[in-house]
Amino acid sequence: MNVVEITIDPDKCNRDAICVLTCPEAVFLQSDEFAIPEVVQPALCVACGHCVAICPAGAITHSQFPPGSIKPVDRQEIPSVRQVEHLLQTRRSIRAFRDRPVSREQIEQIIDAARFAPTADNTQSTQYLVVQDKDIFRRISQITVDYLSGIVRMLRNPILARVLPVLAPARIKDTLGMLGDLEMVLRSTRGGKDWILHDPAALLVFHASTRISLSDVNASLALHNAALMAQSLGLGCFYAGYFLVAAQERKELRDLLSIPPTHQVYGALAIGYPLFTYHNWIERRPPRVIWL
Ligand SMILES: Cc1cc2nc3c(=O)[nH]c(=O)nc-3n(C[C@H](O)[C@H](O)[C@H](O)COP(=O)(O)O)c2cc1C
Secondary structure (H helix, E strand, O other), rough: OOOOOEEOOOOOOOOOHHHHOOOOOOOOOOOOOOOEEEEEEEOOOOOOOOHHHOOOOOOEOOOOOOOOOOOOOHHHHOOOOHHHHHHHHHHOOOOEEOOOOOOOOHHHHHHHHHHOOOOHHHOOOOEHHHHHOOOHHHHHHHHHHHHHHHHHHHHOOHHHHHHHHHHOOOHHHHOOOOOOHEEEEEEEHHHHOOOOOOOEEEEEEEEEEEOOHHHHHHHHHHHHHHHHHHHHHHOEEEEEEEOOOOOOOHHHHHHHHOOOOOEEEEEEEEEEEEOOOOOOOOOOOOOOOOOO
């Protein structure tokens, strides 16, 4: 992160110390109750913008946030609790898509939602790849199916099936309980159906440098923001998990998508116009919660 320049205008500052209390990195210090806070550790700033967003007096200027990048909150536009709840209750994984393209503007709006997800230390680490080419979809599905076939062969081998639970890397172990699912995917694919991507209009791939701490978690959070925006736009999507696992294991797949060698794929959403409308939403199991 570049060293930032933060200034507090003493004529505007009302000494409420909200910047001191909300900065996650202790960049500010208020020496006593009535003092104007000082910028004591600008080198620690992660440019999250909390200080400029929260100062009621508009007293803080920050080199990362020039005029135009600071916008007023419009509370009228924030959905109600019921609206948020119903958005979440009615989101479903959509796997049956219309043969209709999704516009570039819609995909940009989905990515725009993704970039507002939180990221550890505000690294904003997630990068995006948009695939709309049907030939590339076919290649992705082929390589993924090849990869899954290899796993199924391994799991069906009686000797390997006994040693794998002990020796295999965690990712392979995860698939041990999925033999039935994998066999179903392979059977359906042989029948001509693309069970990996389900013929979407677009595949949005979330990738990031493996050197950035928690970049996998950041990408997952970005992905769900994207999914909710897709839903709000009247689109549908599902988490392309089979593709994800194959992309993480198969360099061939990452090369096909020009994923940089220092990056890993951390998520993927297949997106399109839903073919069907859901008329009901379904209860989930009650949460398992411990309160301490
Ligand atoms: C990590 C992850 C991987 C997934 N992978 C796939 C996948 O490869 N194919 C698919 O059709 N659905 C996939 N899904 C969607 C789940 O099957 C789905 O979320 C779950 O059945 C609940 O249904 P809902 O999303 O409609 O609420 C995945 C979901 C997650 C969170």
